[in-house]
Amino acid sequence: MAQALRHDAMRAGNLAVVLGALDRDGPLTRAALAEATGLTKTTVSKLVADLIDAGMAVESGAVRDGERGRPGVAVHLSGHRVAALGLEINVDYLAGCVVDLSRTARLFRTQAVDNRAASPEDVIAGLRDLAISMLADAAGHGLSVAGGIVALPGPVDRSTGTVHSAPNLGWRDVPVADALALPLPVLVDNEANLAALGELWFGSGAALGDFLHVSGEIGIGAGLVVDGALFRGAHGYAGELGHVVVSPDGPACRCGGTGCLERYAGQDALLPAGEDLAGLVARLRAGDPSAVAACERAGSALGIALTTAVNLLDPDTIVLGGIFAPLFPWVSGPAEATMHRRLGQIRARVPALVVSQVGADAAPLGGAGQVIQRIIADPGAHLLAPQP
């Protein structure tokens, strides 16, 4: 029994080594895999067969095997079966996406809805409907969804699947993962954290060095990526940029404070009542002075909060995402001017502001991407689990 357990642990470790090599360097022949991993060819062949059976790898046909020139059959990571679900509850929309094991986004769904007007139960029921219909669509594409993550606009407790506080929704301690009751393992994470990971894996993240990704929504969050991983802080609550103090005597914020960045640069501060983002962008394109002035006010406040963030966090680059992506041409200039005025003398270099390459889907993509990372890091947990 102990020996069997040890054998399973060893096999799980070896599966991860082989799938990791395919993910990083594939396609690879079995011989090249054996060389890269230090495993015997017999072991590699057996592990590859298991990965192919599980739909995680596939043969790509004959290739020349590097320098030796012998033809062989290469194997690559396959996206045709295993997939992950990324979901998001935000203040004025629900969203979801399905990403396959090769990190290709296969399905997107967004639903505009005022979640402030609904109870947590109704919002979660709405997300459940969206998720169930996406799982059905995924099955129609031959995809088996291994797990999901829900992005939430506030600090979460990842171990219990609970959002601790989402002031813009008026939620406190809502056990989202349990309440969702989906037929697959579901975790929760902070929306701004997942959006930063979305930029890292599906946008220009890998080229940016250490970056701070700013998610502008009705709330404003940020995620700091250091050496390719999220900086989460001691309790996972780091990056709450929206409640950085811009002006201590400023307007009251839903968090209980005053003068927080959200009150100057969040979606509600930028959009006149009744106008949507597309309407604002249209007015900006037409050069409407009040729209331009609103973006200048928001951009200057964002510049103050980002000055503070640079002083404390010292990133290489700052990525503006969420609503700040379509508003980038009008918001980034005032923000940069403020940062240069305040940081230019004490820093050799003021971090550049760049626009998100992912935009509105960043958080669900980051969530699904995180599930894919976990599967690739431990395919055995998925593959060796008792099949239902």
Add this chain to the structure above:
Amino acid sequence: MAQALRHDAMRAGNLAVVLGALDRDGPLTRAALAEATGLTKTTVSKLVADLIDAGMAVESGAVRDGERGRPGVAVHLSGHRVAALGLEINVDYLAGCVVDLSRTARLFRTQAVDNRAASPEDVIAGLRDLAISMLADAAGHGLSVAGGIVALPGPVDRSTGTVHSAPNLGWRDVPVADALALPLPVLVDNEANLAALGELWFGSGAALGDFLHVSGEIGIGAGLVVDGALFRGAHGYAGELGHVVVSPDGPACRCGGTGCLERYAGQDALLPAGEDLAGLVARLRAGDPSAVAACERAGSALGIALTTAVNLLDPDTIVLGGIFAPLFPWVSGPAEATMHRRLGQIRARVPALVVSQVGADAAPLGGAGQVIQRIIADPGAHLLAPQP
């Protein structure tokens, strides 16, 4: 030749393994060291002999060897020969300390001087005199100082030993390490970073979890310790708390910005012209209303900056050091009240403010401690280097 190099590298690695075990778990017998490290008893005996010759280890006499009850001679890390020098240039003082290999502080020196009135050359010459006299004292105690670090009040380039900018001194791009020209390897680091490490190794740091250490001087810096290591940011400039924006339209700061924390809570903001810290503390003890009001103003501003720091960095605990240590009873209350008002609703727990256990010597202690860490991590570099 290649084999000799390989042998040296192996020996250096094994020396580090043995010295690391003594540092963590000593005193240990040679037999226990062999068991703990997986090295043969012959190899351990030879390495221990080398460490004893180098003055890094010493026999502590016969002890019972754990469970087996056989008496043996234990070895422990020795502080009697190898030591490190910590130095600090700040706005109104120079400081130095010598710490031995067992992390016992052996010598302290502080010199009050207005470094704003002097040229960088003169300040560095003054620090050189202080260092040379401390090296002579150390030699008188039988200590051989292996290296030093200079703490500087601004962002530094550690690779070139240069302080990039120290606005409170009016310095830009001063090559401090080279200019100091001491007869030992000298590095530079940011004062606030080293003070955080000083608290970690010589204060209550290890018990605090992830903590933010605030260094109040004429400037205000902070160092974030995560998992026992400094969070430095992409360019080593993280933790510039003094230039966090408290109120964007506030008074002009030497950094080029306005309304920075330093202008509300730095030493110059707290002390009326001509008064020193001891005078202020005396007035506070006597209940002088203007002194109390000054600390309330400073504490509230500190509370705003720390609210922002908690939102972005999410530490477990915040340690107030430098001038905030003697002023803790008068500054911490207003700061905590501000933080609770602004963070209480969105955080399950607002980080506690605690007073530094190291105080004014934190930065030089952290610097010397960092040199000691390096020697213990690689004693071979010190021990195998050609002796002069």
